[in-house]
Amino acid sequence: MSHTERHRTDRIGWLRAAVLGANDGIVSTASLILGVAAAGAGSQAIVVAGVAGLVAGAMSMAAGEYVSVSSQADTERADLAREREELATNPEHEHEELTAIYVERGLDSALASSVASQLMKHDALGAHARDELGISDSLAARPAQAAFASAGTFTVGAALPLLVVVTFPASALMWAVSGGSLVFLALLGALSARAGGASLMVAASRVTFWGALAMALTAGVGAIFGVVT
Structure with missing residues (x-):
């Protein structure tokens, strides 16, 4: 008898890292751009800040994922050796x-x-x-996979608001970056939900809400403490 059920737990490791990376890339870069723009910086400074945020964020995500998942892998190896x-x-x-x-x-x-x-x-x-230990092949810690997935998707996510910056005029930058980033986040939530077999609406609403909150707070900080150059 053929087995027709489709389970997705084998995707948990890389899917979690990929969604985290892409979400972080969009939210952190868009928030940085909005904060700098709200402070009155020029287009060149905004692009430089965005690119710097992309590079720093991708490396931070890779390092953070590798270190944290390596710690999990170390614990799993120790438990298996004891067993x-x-x-x-x-x-x-x-x-x-x-x-x-x-x-x-x-x-x-x-x-x-x-x-x-x-x-x-x-x-x-x-x-x-x-x-006994809850360790399986599909859920085992894979540090390198998590690091590459997170850094790669962060880069892709961060590139999206940067693309908006170089496409739209400075006068429309605030609305274009915030609106475009919310659309990107909604699409990310829907794609991750589809890959994981979850509700598209719930996932899209969740990432969009938290992304909007982060961008609003950062833009507010830029407007309050910024100095027009």
């Missing part, structure tokens, strides 16, 4: 642990013990990693 040692030194206790997990999930004791025995015979470490 491997326990399986070698006390397999009976590990069998009891796995049996208890399956009993708690609804199997009777005899069946749970049989399932634990068969799974441990097939792949003891894999069974304990998945069912």
